[in-house]
Amino acid sequence: MSERTSTAQAPAVASAPTRRVRQGPVMPIGGAEKKGGDGDETILTRFLELAGGSSARIAVIPTASEEAAEAGERYVKVFSKLGAADVEWLRVEQRPDANEEEALRLLREATGIFITGGAQATLVALLAGTETMEMIRLRNAEGVVVAGTSAGASILSAHLMSGENFLPENSNDAAPRKGMVHLVAGFGLLQDVIVDQHFSQRGRLGRLMAAFAANPGLLGIGLDEDTAVLITNEGMLEVLGSGVVTVVDGRNSISDYYEREVGEVLTVVNSHLFMLGPGRRFDLDSRQPIGIGEGQA
Amino acid sequence: MSERTSTAQAPAVASAPTRRVRQGPVMPIGGAEKKGGDGDETILTRFLELAGGSSARIAVIPTASEEAAEAGERYVKVFSKLGAADVEWLRVEQRPDANEEEALRLLREATGIFITGGAQATLVALLAGTETMEMIRLRNAEGVVVAGTSAGASILSAHLMSGENFLPENSNDAAPRKGMVHLVAGFGLLQDVIVDQHFSQRGRLGRLMAAFAANPGLLGIGLDEDTAVLITNEGMLEVLGSGVVTVVDGRNSISDYYEREVGEVLTVVNSHLFMLGPGRRFDLDSRQPIGIGEGQA
Numbered sequence: 001m002s003e004r005t006s007t008a009q010a011p012a013v014a015s016a017p018t019r020r021v022r023q024g025p026v027m028p029i030g031g032a033e034k035k036g037g038d039g040d041e042t043i044l045t046r047f048l049e050l051a052g053g054s055s056a057r058i059a060v061i062p063t064a065s066e067e068a069a070e071a072g073e074r075y076v077k078v079f080s081k082l083g084a085a086d087v088e089w090l091r092v093e094q095r096p097d098a099n100e101e102e103a104l105r106l107l108r109e110a111t112g113i114f115i116t117g118g119a120q121a122t123l124v125a126l127l128a129g130t131e132t133m134e135m136i137r138l139r140n141a142e143g144v145v146v147a148g149t150s151a152g153a154s155i156l157s158a159h160l161m162s163g164e165n166f167l168p169e170n171s172n173d174a175a176p177r178k179g180m181v182h183l184v185a186g187f188g189l190l191q192d193v194i195v196d197q198h199f200s201q202r203g204r205l206g207r208l209m210a211a212f213a214a215n216p217g218l219l220g221i222g223l224d225e226d227t228a229v230l231i232t233n234e235g236m237l238e239v240l241g242s243g244v245v246t247v248v249d250g251r252n253s254i255s256d257y258y259e260r261e262v263g264e265v266l267t268v269v270n271s272h273l274f275m276l277g278p279g280r281r282f283d284l285d286s287r288q289p290i291g292i293g294e295g296q297a
Numbered sequence: 298m299s300e301r302t303s304t305a306q307a308p309a310v311a312s313a314p315t316r317r318v319r320q321g322p323v324m325p326i327g328g329a330e331k332k333g334g335d336g337d338e339t340i341l342t343r344f345l346e347l348a349g350g351s352s353a354r355i356a357v358i359p360t361a362s363e364e365a366a367e368a369g370e371r372y373v374k375v376f377s378k379l380g381a382a383d384v385e386w387l388r389v390e391q392r393p394d395a396n397e398e399e400a401l402r403l404l405r406e407a408t409g410i411f412i413t414g415g416a417q418a419t420l421v422a423l424l425a426g427t428e429t430m431e432m433i434r435l436r437n438a439e440g441v442v443v444a445g446t447s448a449g450a451s452i453l454s455a456h457l458m459s460g461e462n463f464l465p466e467n468s469n470d471a472a473p474r475k476g477m478v479h480l481v482a483g484f485g486l487l488q489d490v491i492v493d494q495h496f497s498q499r500g501r502l503g504r505l506m507a508a509f510a511a512n513p514g515l516l517g518i519g520l521d522e523d524t525a526v527l528i529t530n531e532g533m534l535e536v537l538g539s540g541v542v543t544v545v546d547g548r549n550s551i552s553d554y555y556e557r558e559v560g561e562v563l564t565v566v567n568s569h570l571f572m573l574g575p576g577r578r579f580d581l582d583s584r585q586p587i588g589i590g591e592g593q594a
Binding site for chain 2: 174175200206225244246248253254255266268271272273274275280292293
């Protein structure tokens, strides 16, 4: 790996008009990925391979977890058992910690960066806009794989959903409602997509459509548990794990977002729906699946 | 209402090439519809209006419920409180009961028929193919409104989903898998659609897509709780209640159903997705929403 020691501000990935040629893979995971060591931990194994296999140096970011030390140690064990050369976790208890050399050193030396699940708000509050975030961007731009699970998956994109508690009283919380979710700025390793996790398990299609109605330019990616997408710098998405990935393309969608009041149920029609099983690939540029139904949408 | 007393076999609605001119409305409800009497029971009120309002004679079919008498009495109270002239419930404890004159008389005199929720399998086992079913078809063909909630909603269609327990070990139960669900013959009041309920609440998009992959000619209708669709003999669907209706059109869908083994996750691409809020209408023939995004799918 690179021995660069500069902590210079990373290029603003979010505003780059074209993808960075060297950008490393980005891997959002839907939560509850298998960690057992009995051969079914395909997602974490793939991550480790991309990080260099037995010579991998993994930096775990457990900041989202209420018990960060516990979560950090847990993944240290998991990745060590899977054969990583070195695994360490980042201690960020307060926002200033995320600008400390200790945190930056870990990331600078890492060949793979893994962000755990927990409270998305904590992740945003402690990391967004810090040197840690800039270093994650820089390392990814240099080719290092970055994965995140659950809350850690959402934060990878330029936009993530927030405010799921903002719901009218007596609402049916599954329906898409105006104002139900808001967009928050994430790390920006992915553009033009919005990622949700525990997708089928928590009935989140409505929530995704609510974000989507207000932001039809985004591609919605719903990740089930133990399911991930590997996204390359060429915009190719590949499904990993045991479940299904739900992709909603709103290029032709029409909604009544601007006619509805906050709290009212939204109508969103003419979206394209893709449910992709393990191993399936999807071209994010053309918004077409590969190897099945190509050019027929 | 008609005073016909003949119990002659109803016309085979399922095989009719065109819709019956006089067919009454059919109203599948997604379960947990409001019954409170505090003005939010819009679905049941609409049903009652269609059944004749204050002169309505409602037949309640609580056969799906484990405690049928209790469920029956409950709806008797609800509809009486809402102003129905007469409400009675049908006692069918064993299959032969469904061929008895007592049951048929109730249905023959009804101006509205309401099927409660519970175990779908019980509903199929005790009613499918009986004189009771034939009488429900006949009365609907004569113009009487038929509603059903939860399991009672699924049974209204020609096809309903069964076998949700048939899942491979360690499966992510939210993903669509080959063989996850099977089709069972329902009452046949609706054609070419498959209805699922508690849709967002129980994360059932995967289940619907599994049925759908094997039967791409069907239109999938996912009903959220306290949400219903009113379907007229002209094929117009209207959304009632507080939630959202998810319509999946597979006219252009492509799946890998025939390449997958039983238990494997399915991929289904290029489906059209419509999320319809309260009051929205959808034309089942053209498979287009009305008043929003028409002709643009």
